[in-house]
Amino acid sequence: MLTVENVSYEINKRTLLKNVSFSIRCGEVVAVLGANGAGKSTLLRMLSGEKKTSEGNILLNGKCISRYAAGELAQKRAVMSQHNVVTIDFLAREIVMMGRYPHYKSNPSAKDLEIVGKMMDICGVSHLEDRSILTLSGGEQQRVQLARVLAQIWDCPGALLLMDEPVSAMDLQYQQQTLAIVSALARKNFMVIAVLHDINLAAQYADRLVMLKNGRKWNDGTPAEVLNTKNVYNIFSIVADVSINAHTLKPYILPREISIDSLQFQAIL
Numbered sequence: 001m002l003t004v005e006n007v008s009y010e011i012n013k014r015t016l017l018k019n020v021s022f023s024i025r026c027g028e029v030v031a032v033l034g035a036n037g038a039g040k041s042t043l044l045r046m047l048s049g050e051k052k053t054s055e056g057n058i059l060l061n062g063k064c065i066s067r068y069a070a071g072e073l074a075q076k077r078a079v080m081s082q083h084n085v086v087t088i089d090f091l092a093r094e095i096v097m098m099g100r101y102p103h104y105k106s107n108p109s110a111k112d113l114e115i116v117g118k119m120m121d122i123c124g125v126s127h128l129e130d131r132s133i134l135t136l137s138g139g140e141q142q143r144v145q146l147a148r149v150l151a152q153i154w155d156c157p158g159a160l161l162l163m164d165e166p167v168s169a170m171d172l173q174y175q176q177q178t179l180a181i182v183s184a185l186a187r188k189n190f191m192v193i194a195v196l197h198d199i200n201l202a203a204q205y206a207d208r209l210v211m212l213k214n215g216r217k218w219n220d221g222t223p224a225e226v227l228n229t230k231n232v233y234n235i236f237s238i239v240a241d242v243s244i245n246a247h248t249l250k251p252y253i254l255p256r257e258i259s260i261d262s263l264q265f266q267a268i269l
Helices: 040-048 070-074 092-103 110-122 138-153 172-187 199-205 229-236 262-268
Strands: 002-011 014-024 029-033 055-060 077-080 160-164 191-195 208-213 216-221 240-244 251-255
Touching: 002 040, 014 040, 014 055, 014 208, 029 040, 029 172, 029 199, 040 077, 040 160, 040 191, 070 077, 070 092, 077 138, 092 110, 092 138, 110 138, 138 160, 138 172, 160 172, 172 191, 172 199, 199 251, 208 229, 216 229, 229 240
Parallel strands: 014 216, 029 191, 029 208, 077 160, 160 191
Antiparallel strands: 002 014, 002 055, 208 216, 240 251
């Protein structure tokens, strides 16, 4: 279980997060939503241990995350960042094998090799294993990084997977596939927290939504509980129609068209 207790984060006298609290249990996918600058990525960096809280506590299985040794924490949580900058000419399979580094000292075991192969199959990147990561498209690189973080925690039930915009460079097929994979992972006794921009993908695949605004938690509940016209406007400042998908029985958000008078551009033409 992950417990976030009244977490705040301040830098240069600017408060980025204030008194944020929530928890997540094994089996859950929680999507973090909010406009740009709401504090989503900052929250994820604190959950990962990359940043220290200014106030409050983050407990993973009852133990403060800052008290874990690096190697121990690496076997209990994995992080898929929004930007995974790789400048060295690694092969795709070498990137995925990096996920197994916390599990061996010198040479990977047969189990490590088996897990790497299985994760590449699951993520649909086996055919890329001998390709340089530098030659892959943005979406292909994201899928390789997904295989890496899955390889890291695959044999560690109860672990936490943190994902910051994991589908931003993917086409529709792999957006759906990626979130279906992490949803299935959660059902195998894992915890998943994902920062997402696509509110409909979040409604489709997340069990709960934590909605942030100006560094504060405004809503926390199931998609059906928190996705309505009022909350969407409060968080994203857009007017949207919210309906129920007849096939999935989950909310579907359709933003209303914004019209801008083209006459206002005449002065600069």
